Amino acid sequence: MPRAIWNGTVLAETDVFEEVDGNVYFPPESLEREFFQESAKTTVCGWKGTASYYSLVVDGQRNDDAAWVYRDPKSAAAKIKDHVAFWRGVTVER
Template identity: 60%
Template structure:
């Protein structure tokens, strides 16, 4: 079962997930919402669409824009609608 960890805490864990371009995308219900803060940051992928971001706040530390998701992806990426992926030091095992 994949799980995401950062700053000593498990922040997401699920038997259900999608893997795209080497990134594990967790369903929204699998994240521990208390660690996630909406970010105004966005990026655009040519085939997935516009990504929105979360900043992580765990045990007094902040990891800016460390999680992203596609709220309304393009048709080719519909399987990851709302699913969350990580970078910037978040370990996914």
């Protein structure tokens, strides 16, 4: 069961997920929302669309823009709509 961990805290855990480009995308209901803060950052992927980001705050420590989500993906990436993936030191265990 994949889970995302940062700063010793489980941020998301699920047995139902999507994998795209080597990243595990966690469904929205699997997130521990209290650790997520909306970020102003966005990026654009040619085939997935525009990604929005979250910063993580755990035990007073902040990890800016460490998670991303496609809220309105292009049709080729429809299966990851609203799913969240991680980077910047977040460990995804399987």
